[in-house]
Structure formats: C-alpha cells, structure tokens
Amino acid sequence: MDAKNPVRTTEKTLTLIEELMTKEPCGVSELANDLEMGKSAVHNHLNTLRTHGYVLKEGDVYRLGLKFLEVGGHSxxxxxxxxxxxxxxxxxxxxxxxxxxxxxxxxxxxxxxxxxxxxxxxxxxxxxxxxxxxxxxxxxxxxxxxxxxxxxxxxxxxxxxxxxxxxxxxxxxxxxxxxxxxxxxxxxxxxxxxxxxxxxxxxxxxxxxxxxxxxxxxxxxxxxxxxxxxxxxxxxxxxxxxxxxxxxxxx
Amino acid sequence: MDAKNPVRTTEKTLTLIEELMTKEPCGVSELANDLEMGKSAVHNHLNTLRTHGYVLKEGDVYRLGLKFLEVGGHSxxxxxxxxxxxxxxxxxxxxxxxxxxxxxxxxxxxxxxxxxxxxxxxxxxxxxxxxxxxxxxxxxxxxxxxxxxxxxxxxxxxxxxxxxxxxxxxxxxxxxxxxxxxxxxxxxxxxxxxxxxxxxxxxxxxxxxxxxxxxxxxxxxxxxxxxxxxxxxxxxxxxxxxxxxxxxxxx
DNA sequence: GCAATCTGTTCTCTATACCGGAACGTTTAT
DNA sequence: ATAAACGTTCCGGTATAGAGAACAGATTGC
CATH class of the missing domain: 3.30.450.40 (GAF domain)
Structure with missing residues (x-):
C-alpha cells in the first residue's frame, strides 16, 4: 500500500541509497545517469546523507556508511x-x-x-x-x-x-x-x-x-x-x- | 563540514529516523511535538519510509524496520x-x-x-x-x-x-x-x-x-x-x- | 602541448511539492 | 454524554528542490 501523500524528495533519497547498495562505490554522474536525475540533485542528496553519516566520500566516489549498521543493530x-x-x-x-x-x-x-x-x-x-x-x-x-x-x-x-x-x-x-x-x-x-x-x-x-x-x-x-x-x-x-x-x- | 545545498526535506526524514531510534515505538503526535514539526509532515514522512520498508506501523505506533539491518549488513x-x-x-x-x-x-x-x-x-x-x-x-x-x-x-x-x-x-x-x-x-x-x-x-x-x-x-x-x-x-x-x-x- | 572531454561542485531561478493548519472520523478518558 | 486525545486527510501559500549553465580540475586523445 502506497502512502497517500508521499514525500517525493525522501523517495529520491531512498532510491539513491538503494542504488548505492547495489552498485557500491560510484560517482555522481553515474548515479545521475542511472536514476535519471540531474547531477546537482544527486550531489545535494549525497552530501546531505554524508553530513549525517549515512554516506561516505572516498576521493571522488561515494559509498554507504556504517550508520545503517548502527541503526539496524539498534533495532x-x-x-x-x-x-x-x-x-x-x-x-x-x-x-x-x-x-x-x-x-x-x-x-x-x-x-x-x-x-x-x-x-x-x-x-x-x-x-x-x-x-x-x-x-x-x-x-x-x-x-x-x-x-x-x-x-x-x-x-x-x-x-x-x-x-x-x-x-x-x-x-x-x-x-x-x-x-x-x-x-x-x-x-x-x-x-x-x-x-x-x-x-x-x-x-x-x-x-x-x-x-x-x-x-x-x-x-x-x-x-x-x-x-x-x-x-x-x-x-x-x-x-x-x-x-x-x-x-x-x-x- | 555541512553540505553546501542541503536537502532540507531529507534532513527532516533523517531527524525522524534518529528520533525513532532513541524513542522506539511511538505515535505521530509525540514525534511531531518532540521535533517541532506538524502532524501531517510527520505522517507523510513516516508513511513514505514505510512503503520502502524502513519504518513499520503496529497499530497506531511506528517503529524502525529491519531494512536498516539489510542495508547495514550489506555494507x-x-x-x-x-x-x-x-x-x-x-x-x-x-x-x-x-x-x-x-x-x-x-x-x-x-x-x-x-x-x-x-x-x-x-x-x-x-x-x-x-x-x-x-x-x-x-x-x-x-x-x-x-x-x-x-x-x-x-x-x-x-x-x-x-x-x-x-x-x-x-x-x-x-x-x-x-x-x-x-x-x-x-x-x-x-x-x-x-x-x-x-x-x-x-x-x-x-x-x-x-x-x-x-x-x-x-x-x-x-x-x-x-x-x-x-x-x-x-x-x-x-x-x-x-x-x-x-x-x-x-x- | 593543446584541445577536447570527462569529472565533481557551485550558482541562480522558478515550477514544484512540502507542510502548517484546519477538518475529519475513531478511540480513550472523564 | 462530553471531552480530549489520537491518526489521517485535505487544501493552498510559500519555502525549496533541482534543471541547467558555468565553474575548476583531472584525464584523455591526437
């Protein structure tokens, strides 16, 4: 069952997370192409996730951080x-x-x-x-x-x-x-x-x-x-x- | 270091997740009060997370789902x-x-x-x-x-x-x-x-x-x-x- | 070595959609 | 019965998300 008033911005973030899970380390452009989003959008989402520990940047590529393990381990x-x-x-x-x-x-x-x-x-x-x-x-x-x-x-x-x-x-x-x-x-x-x-x-x-x-x-x-x-x-x-x-x- | 153009909507979602982690099962109103958000906003965010498996609803209370463990385990x-x-x-x-x-x-x-x-x-x-x-x-x-x-x-x-x-x-x-x-x-x-x-x-x-x-x-x-x-x-x-x-x- | 083409990042501007507030239908407490 | 909570729905004004352009830097091809 879908939410009545889904928060589309959040859904974009979640799509990004799931893409990062399957692709592992990858760059902004690659993600933007795969998900048909603009580069700036991908960049903003990734860096928002990054300041909260959910995503890490290593050089020019991004990957998921262990924050998910923290939340999951807690659950x-x-x-x-x-x-x-x-x-x-x-x-x-x-x-x-x-x-x-x-x-x-x-x-x-x-x-x-x-x-x-x-x-x-x-x-x-x-x-x-x-x-x-x-x-x-x-x-x-x-x-x-x-x-x-x-x-x-x-x-x-x-x-x-x-x-x-x-x-x-x-x-x-x-x-x-x-x-x-x-x-x-x-x-x-x-x-x-x-x-x-x-x-x-x-x-x-x-x-x-x-x-x-x-x-x-x-x-x-x-x-x-x-x-x-x-x-x-x-x-x-x-x-x-x-x-x-x-x-x-x-x- | 903060992101230059943070996605505020995503940040609200993340705040909600972290609040759910510390409080465990709780309702919409309680979260809305604690985070100084409107009830409708909290509701929309929670249900968006829910359709993606990150949050579960049991009766009238919400709690974090094991999706985080999935992502974390994968990392x-x-x-x-x-x-x-x-x-x-x-x-x-x-x-x-x-x-x-x-x-x-x-x-x-x-x-x-x-x-x-x-x-x-x-x-x-x-x-x-x-x-x-x-x-x-x-x-x-x-x-x-x-x-x-x-x-x-x-x-x-x-x-x-x-x-x-x-x-x-x-x-x-x-x-x-x-x-x-x-x-x-x-x-x-x-x-x-x-x-x-x-x-x-x-x-x-x-x-x-x-x-x-x-x-x-x-x-x-x-x-x-x-x-x-x-x-x-x-x-x-x-x-x-x-x-x-x-x-x-x-x- | 220079041009071309990648890359990630910054900026601006506007169409979009987020969300406050009010109303709804239920459930619980008095 | 009445009141006060709850979660959910709806609407409309406005904050903001993000396309697109321009940037700097790295890498490439010739």
Whole structure:
C-alpha cells in the first residue's frame, strides 16, 4: 500500500541509497545517469546523507556508511526475540556443528536476524539483515504454517511464488499441503529446495498466545544428514531449542 | 563540514529516523511535538519510509524496520576487512574464551563491526554498528596510534575528549604519550578506562602500505587477567591474530 | 602541448511539492 | 454524554528542490 501523500524528495533519497547498495562505490554522474536525475540533485542528496553519516566520500566516489549498521543493530538489539534466541541459536550451532539461523517475518518477507556457525558449518550467503521469500526456505515455511490462511494469501498476493530451484514449491495448492504437513509434525524441512544439496530443518517460535515470533533452523550438506536424521535427531534438537526460547519469552 | 545545498526535506526524514531510534515505538503526535514539526509532515514522512520498508506501523505506533539491518549488513559484508577478519575474531574468542571485537574507524568515530563471545565471555553492550569515541577504548587507541598526529588532532577537534570513567585519558598530551607507547610496544591496553574492572588488549590491523584498516581486541574481567598476562600472553595472541589478518589481506 | 572531454561542485531561478493548519472520523478518558 | 486525545486527510501559500549553465580540475586523445 502506497502512502497517500508521499514525500517525493525522501523517495529520491531512498532510491539513491538503494542504488548505492547495489552498485557500491560510484560517482555522481553515474548515479545521475542511472536514476535519471540531474547531477546537482544527486550531489545535494549525497552530501546531505554524508553530513549525517549515512554516506561516505572516498576521493571522488561515494559509498554507504556504517550508520545503517548502527541503526539496524539498534533495532535488532531491541527485539525481544533476538535477545532471548541469540544464545540458543549459538548453542544449536555449537552442538550440531552446523549452521544455525534465526529468521523473523517483516512485511511478508523473511529477514535473517543472525546466524551462528558450528565447527563444520557450510558457509552460506545468509548474513544478518538479508531478506528472502518465505516460501523458499524451511524457516519461512515454518512461519507461514503458523499464520492464518488469509494472511498467507495476502503475502503470496504481494510477493508471488518465485522459484529458486526446480524443487521449490510451485503452486499455492502445493504450498498449503506442505504447510498442513508442517503443522502436523511441528517442524519444516527443506531438502534442496533453496540450494541443491543443502538440507535444512526449521521450527517456528510462538508466543503463549499462539502468535509467531520467528523461526530457527539448522542447515547442513545432504551428505551429513541421513534420511533418518532429517526426520529424527535433527528436528528433535531444533524443536528443543525453539521450546527453550518460547519458555524464556513467556517467563 | 555541512553540505553546501542541503536537502532540507531529507534532513527532516533523517531527524525522524534518529528520533525513532532513541524513542522506539511511538505515535505521530509525540514525534511531531518532540521535533517541532506538524502532524501531517510527520505522517507523510513516516508513511513514505514505510512503503520502502524502513519504518513499520503496529497499530497506531511506528517503529524502525529491519531494512536498516539489510542495508547495514550489506555494507559490512562488502568490506574486505570484515570478510577476512571475521573467522579470526571468532577463533580469538574461542581460544581465549573471552570477548573478541573488531572495530573500524569512520568519520573519526569507532564502529564495532562484530563481536564474538568465548565460553566465559563477559556480556558487554557492544553490538555490531555501535559507535564509540576512539580515545575511550583500547581498540580506538590502537587505531589512533597508527594515524598521523595531524589526523588525530582533527578527530579530537571534531569529537573532543569525553571521559567515560575517572581513568579515561583526559588531556591531549596524555593521549599522545599513550599513543607513542602503543606504537613502541605494538599493542594497546585498556585497564578499566572504559568500564571499571574490565581489562582489554587491542592491536591495529594495517595494510602493506601502513594504512590502518581497523583493530581487534580481547576483553576480559580483571580477575581473569593477571598483570603478567596483560603484557604477555594476551597481547601475543591478539597480535598473532592481527598478523594473520594482515597476511590474508595482502594475499 | 593543446584541445577536447570527462569529472565533481557551485550558482541562480522558478515550477514544484512540502507542510502548517484546519477538518475529519475513531478511540480513550472523564 | 462530553471531552480530549489520537491518526489521517485535505487544501493552498510559500519555502525549496533541482534543471541547467558555468565553474575548476583531472584525464584523455591526437
């Protein structure tokens, strides 16, 4: 939903920020061309952002500053789910030796709040703050399974059902079947749907009132996760960690 | 240095963001009062930010969204120093069992890029993105010691010499003495200057051309760091980790 | 070595759009 | 019931954003 009276100047600033994020260091003229803005406008916006620490100038090129990390880090730190889940996700990674993740939903997308690597963990490109479609990961599906069907429809309307690999769930019907299955057994599984050869087990974290707060997962290469483990020891661990988090959140 | 032709509308947006960071969830009227803006202006700005994911509305209150974490996470991930130092900082934490940190300088301030906790680590409030005066931490002093005297003066002119505890270095002269000492022995020490009872050892990370890229440290409670360790085993570990990082950066 | 063409920055002027203030519909408190 | 808050919408006067031109400096091509 768009704002009724959008502040166009602010939107230009935000467009500039997003362009800087994808292009990284670049100059005024390049940005002006790409965004079809005048050079003076780009220059004024960049320098306004610069005096506030959001943008840095190195020689003749501009790039994003760490102010965004400051604001983002502050937001994350103030989230109860992060404060409580953080040590548990780390334990989960240490105990399994694999990669553990914490995801929350925001505006219909999944946002990774953190990841923790065990000794043997694969190195995925999931850094804190990264966004992902909910239907493409076990984490996201664990969350979707705990939302109302109506809510899920709304999310799908907004973000669609983009495919990541040939195994990604392709239709709404298929997705709802998967979600029902997840609700039944209590955890979600990703068997190479997001990345070939990667297996992943996730569980939602819910408040005492049944509201979803987020999800945690363990990801490991298929050759280290037997079929038995995928539906036995691994989900047991993940569910246990989720349980501890839920207990701590509800005091 | 202020921009020549600042974009005032953008500045209002940024002010709003910073107010939201300190106040957390709050409504339109409260923000309008605090910032001496009209309600409609605040409303328009908030909703513009909202359609771009930077702000969320929960009921009748607004708060910052995780978009900032996305942008910040992206910036951090694209920094060479982070990519290379990350595993080493984690090792440092694991081996010492204490808290290890990575700091870089930006606009005369120190910015924590990450922290890693060992098994016994104290839990400080140093989260990723947090800013700190350079002269108040061992990390910052390790960086200052590798900057030109001129650069250091400029930074002090901009940010002053705020005291954190009674032990914080209080005058420029004192600071320059400390920095000379750091250059001589190769590492910086903080013995309760930032926080009573906390000892900290840090080393700068420099490129092959001698430019400072950042600094790493280990922090531990005084009762676990003997006077010998503070100038023996601990700096040895930190320096060794810094060395590995420097080697990896210069291929 | 000179001209041509980049670059980022500064300046001016006006069409634009930001936003104060008033009105609206709800919700909460008295 | 009444009042006082809230968030949201609307409108119109006016501050200002930004196109375009001109600038200085760097780099290029011939």
């Amino acid at each position: 994350r730190k103030s989230m109860e789910i992060y404060q409580i889940a953080e040590p548990e996700v780390k334990s989960l990674a240490a105990e399994t030796g694999e990669l553990a993740n914490l995801l929350v939903e925001e505006q219909g997308m999944g946002v990774y709040l953190m990841r923790a690597k065990g000794d043997e963990a694969v190195d995925l490109d999931t850094h804190a703050g990264l966004r992902t479609s909910l239907h493409t990961t076990a984490l996201g599906k664990a969350i979707l399974a705990n939302l109302s069907e109506e809510r899920v429809e709304t999310i799908l309307d907004r973000h669609g059902l983009e495919r990541k690999t040939s195994r990604t769930v392709g239709t709404r019907e298929e997705l709802f079947d998967v979600l029902a299955e997840i609700r039944e057994r209590g955890y979600a599984v990703d068997d190479g749907e997001r990345l070939e050869g990667l297996r992943c087990v996730a569980s939602a974290i819910t408040s005492s009132s049944g509201e979803v707060l987020g999800a945690i997962s363990v990801s490991a290469p298929a050759n280290r996760v037997s079929d038995e483990a995928l539906h036995g020891a691994l989900p047991e661990r993940v569910l246990s960690a989720a349980n501890v988090i839920e207990l701590n959140i509800n005091y | 951090r991930k694209s920094m060479e120093i982070y990519q290379i130092a990350e595993p080493e900082v984690k090792s440092l934490a694991a081996e010492t069992g204490e808290l290890a940190n990575l700091l870089v300088e930006e606009q005369g301030m120190g910015v924590y890029l990450m922290r890693a906790k060992g098994d016994e680590a104290v839990d400080l409030d140093t989260h990723a993105g947090l800013r700190t005066s350079l002269h108040t931490t061992a990390l910052g002093k390790a960086i200052l010691a590798n900057l030109s005297e001129e650069r250091v003066e400029t930074i002090l002119d901009r940010h002053g010499l705020e005291r954190k505890t009674s032990r914080t270095v209080g005058t420029r002269e004192e600071l320059f003495d400390v920095l000379a000492e750091i250059r001589e022995r190769g590492y910086a020490v903080d013995d309760g200057e930032r926080l009573e009872g906390l000892r900290c050892v840090a080393s700068a990370i420099t490129s092959s051309s001698g430019e400072v890229l950042g600094a790493i440290s280990v922090s531990a409670p005084a009762n676990r760091v003997s006077d010998e360790a503070l100038h023996g085993a601990l700096p040895e570990r930190v320096l060794s980790a810094a060395n590995v990082i420097e080697l990896n950066i210069n291929y």
